Amino acid sequence: xxxxxxxxxxxxxxYFSEEGPGQRLQSAREALHLDIGSxxxxxxxxxxxxxALEGNEYDRLPAPVFVRGYLRNYARLLGEPVEPIxxxxxxxxxxxxxxxxxxxxxxxxxxxxxxxxxxRLVTWGIAIxxxxxxxxxxxxxxxxxxxxxxxxxxxxxxxxxxxxxLPPPRPIPGxxxxxPASDADAPTGPAVAGDAAEIxxxxxxxxxxxxxxxxxxxxxxxxxxxxxDADAPEPAADADQPSVVLEFSNNxxxxxxxxxxxxxxxxxxxxxxxxxxxxxxxxxxxxxxxQAVSLTVNGKPYDLGPxxxxxxxxxxxxxxxxx
Amino acid sequence: MFFFKRLRxxxxxxxxxxxxxANTLIYARGQGIxxxxxxxxxxxxxxxxxxxxSVAAVxxxxxxxxxxxxxxxxxxxxxxxxxxADFTVTEKMLQHFIHKAxxxxxxxxxPRVLVxxxxxSTQVERRAIRESAAGAGAREVYLIEEPMAAAIGAGLPVDExxxxxxxxxxxxxxEVAIISLNGIVYANSVRIxxxxxxxxxxxxxxxxxxxxxxxxTAERIKKEIGSAFPGDEVKEIEVKGRNLAEGVPRSFVLNxxxxxxxxxxxxxxxxxxxxxxxEQTPPELGADVAERGIVLTGGGALLxxxxxxxxxxxxxxxxxxxxxxxCVARGGGRALEVIDExxxxxxxxx
Numbered sequence: 001x002x003x004x005x006x007x008x009x010x011x012x013x014x015y016f017s018e019e020g021p022g023q024r025l026q027s028a029r030e031a032l033h034l035d036i037g038s039x040x041x042x043x044x045x046x047x048x049x050x051x052a053l054e055g056n057e058y059d060r061l062p063a064p065v066f067v068r069g070y071l072r073n074y075a076r077l078l079g080e081p082v083e084p085i086x087x088x089x090x091x092x093x094x095x096x097x098x099x100x101x102x103x104x105x106x107x108x109x110x111x112x113x114x115x116x117x118x119x120r121l122v123t124w125g126i127a128i129x130x131x132x133x134x135x136x137x138x139x140x141x142x143x144x145x146x147x148x149x150x151x152x153x154x155x156x157x158x159x160x161x162x163x164x165x166l167p168p169p170r171p172i173p174g175x176x177x178x179x180p181a182s183d184a185d186a187p188t189g190p191a192v193a194g195d196a197a198e199i200x201x202x203x204x205x206x207x208x209x210x211x212x213x214x215x216x217x218x219x220x221x222x223x224x225x226x227x228x229d230a231d232a233p234e235p236a237a238d239a240d241q242p243s244v245v246l247e248f249s250n251n252x253x254x255x256x257x258x259x260x261x262x263x264x265x266x267x268x269x270x271x272x273x274x275x276x277x278x279x280x281x282x283x284x285x286x287x288x289x290x291q292a293v294s295l296t297v298n299g300k301p302y303d304l305g306p307x308x309x310x311x312x313x314x315x316x317x318x319x320x321x322x323x
Numbered sequence: 324m325f326f327f328k329r330l331r332x333x334x335x336x337x338x339x340x341x342x343x344x345a346n347t348l349i350y351a352r353g354q355g356i357x358x359x360x361x362x363x364x365x366x367x368x369x370x371x372x373x374x375x376x377s378v379a380a381v382x383x384x385x386x387x388x389x390x391x392x393x394x395x396x397x398x399x400x401x402x403x404x405x406x407x408a409d410f411t412v413t414e415k416m417l418q419h420f421i422h423k424a425x426x427x428x429x430x431x432x433x434p435r436v437l438v439x440x441x442x443x444s445t446q447v448e449r450r451a452i453r454e455s456a457a458g459a460g461a462r463e464v465y466l467i468e469e470p471m472a473a474a475i476g477a478g479l480p481v482d483e484x485x486x487x488x489x490x491x492x493x494x495x496x497x498e499v500a501i502i503s504l505n506g507i508v509y510a511n512s513v514r515i516x517x518x519x520x521x522x523x524x525x526x527x528x529x530x531x532x533x534x535x536x537x538x539x540t541a542e543r544i545k546k547e548i549g550s551a552f553p554g555d556e557v558k559e560i561e562v563k564g565r566n567l568a569e570g571v572p573r574s575f576v577l578n579x580x581x582x583x584x585x586x587x588x589x590x591x592x593x594x595x596x597x598x599x600x601x602e603q604t605p606p607e608l609g610a611d612v613a614e615r616g617i618v619l620t621g622g623g624a625l626l627x628x629x630x631x632x633x634x635x636x637x638x639x640x641x642x643x644x645x646x647x648x649x650c651v652a653r654g655g656g657r658a659l660e661v662i663d664e665x666x667x668x669x670x671x672x673x
Contacts, residue, residue, distance in 0.1 A: 044634060073640070
């Protein structure tokens with residue numbers, strides 16, 4: 001081409017054309033009286049490739065990494081210094097020899113992978129859309145008012161809060177005297193209180209009436225049912241429980257415990273004494289002298305005979321079963 | 324946690340690590356090779372009851388200690404034959420190297436890392452490497468087979484529909500592969516590498532001179548006068564070792580022809596692997612290889628005249644790549660860029 005580059009060698013100066021080190025290799029080969037064929041055999045290359053190397057026709061040769069290798073081997077074969085030749089090649093092909101251009105993307109159109117820009121964009125769009133819908137629904141939900149809480153088992157703290165937060169229940173006519181504890185403890189709120197108000201006065205109802213009332217309450221609010229069940233028996237024990245009366249015609253030793261294990265009577269009772277049981281039935285009764293005791297349930301005499309052995313009666317009494 | 328890793332990732336470079344048996348090289352994107360150190364760790368056993376082990380030195384410092392340590396320090400090479408032999412120590416070493424590659428940074432680095440693995444490594448070995456890199460602080464870990472990285476680093480046109488053959492002679496393994504269209508057509512790994520050359524030299528000196536030399540001395544002999552093919556020039560080197568009969572250090576002179584003889588066995592193993600690869604290659608790709616030649620990479624390619632040996636044995640042109648020691652790390656770095664551009668399924672094996 002035009003200007004010439006000068007490269008230093010051990011002893012003399014060589015001239016390289018701008019196109020590469022081919023001329024120098026050719027002159028060195030000719031100086032050694034080697035023909036192309038023998039060089040090609042020694043380098044395990046074809047004659048065409050050796051011609052291309054000497055003619056700096058690199059487009060007829062494979063990738064730069066190969067060309068550099070061929071040049072190095074050729075220079076070594078001829079006993080030439082390798083570095084100036086490779087430098088001359090690099091200078092004549094600066095773009096090809098950086099090595100980074102060797103890796104091109106293949107001609108095949110790559111499939112869109114999960115981290116492709118478009119896929120990511122669409123995914124984010126869908127996610128944001130769903131989030132927006134959720135927010136809109138929630139706002140509408142808040143505006144329309146929340147439905148009554150559906151919690152199946154509210155904790156006692158929650159009940160207490162509900163009870164204190166709500167206005168006190170209206171007094172129930174007729175039932176107020178009979179169910180004071182029920183009203184005070186019932187954590188059922190106004191709805192339950194209203195239902196309770198519709199219940200016929202408990203005082204008029206038979207003893208099972210309370211159970212009915214509780215069941216009715218349970219129908220309207222299952223939460224209240226548990227509370228009513230738990231609380232109802234205690235007041236009922238005073239008012240509606242069948243009365244159990246013991247009358248003594250002689251001295252007798254007595255031990256009576258209620259269902260909770262609480263001792264109601266323990267000790268010797270004298271002739272003429274009369275006691276009414278007020279604990280929670282059923283009672284566990286031991287009478288030391290059964291003949292001296294007459295037991296009545298709701299005014300009806302109860303036969304101690306079947307439970308008496310050697311004049312000592314040991315039995316369990318549930319007044320409701322007696323009736 | 325993941326968020327913080329990503330945040331730290333903003334302050335970290337993507338790294339390509341050639342986790343070699345002999346040397347570990349790290350290529351940072353946009354910076355080139357930022358670390359080239361021996362894969363050696365010196366472990367100190369602390370004194371006192373219940374005292375643990377701590378890292379005394381890593382890399383060059385530790386290599387100087389090899390074979391010269393007192394009782395409480397052990398200088399070990401945590402990789403054997405291309406795979407992890409000591410998981411914990413490898414993790415410590417990687418941690419040290421990754422940190423060193425980012426030593427100017429204040430924030431603890433959390434880079435994306437591509438690690439090169441031998442193609443013959445098992446799933447367990449690959450997982451060990453992956454977890455070791457993750458344990459060393461990597462945000463994401465990619466694995467790539469060494470011959471592919473070596474071919475990319477050497478500048479082979481791996482994307483073309485033509486066969487390219489690469490032979491990577493490393494410290495622990497030699498990998499031969501034929502690559503076409505960004506994929507490996509055939510690959511084989513033999514557990515012969517620079518270490519086996521050193522062992523062969525040690526064995527030769529012991530047999531013929533009745534003298535014991537260390538691996539570091541053997542490596543020096545190999546580098547200075549080792550050759551794979553008989554040349555016109557005979558080089559000599561004076562070495563010192565412990566004479567087994569007399570029990571005292573003695574000096575003697577070795578020449579390059581003796582080392583050539585010593586290296587015959589491991590070299591024939593590598594030639595055998597190349598021959599086997601050529602036999603197994605489909606004919607079209609074999610023709611491509613025959614026309615263009617075999618490219619050598621790795622530290623073993625620096626053994627004098629190894630290309631001439633392979634040329635004579637195979638009858639094909641054999642070329643040594645530019646800067647063969649760093650080919651794998653550079654190729655890994657380039658692969659990382661391509662993975663970034665086109666997704667992780669191009670070269671990464673897992």
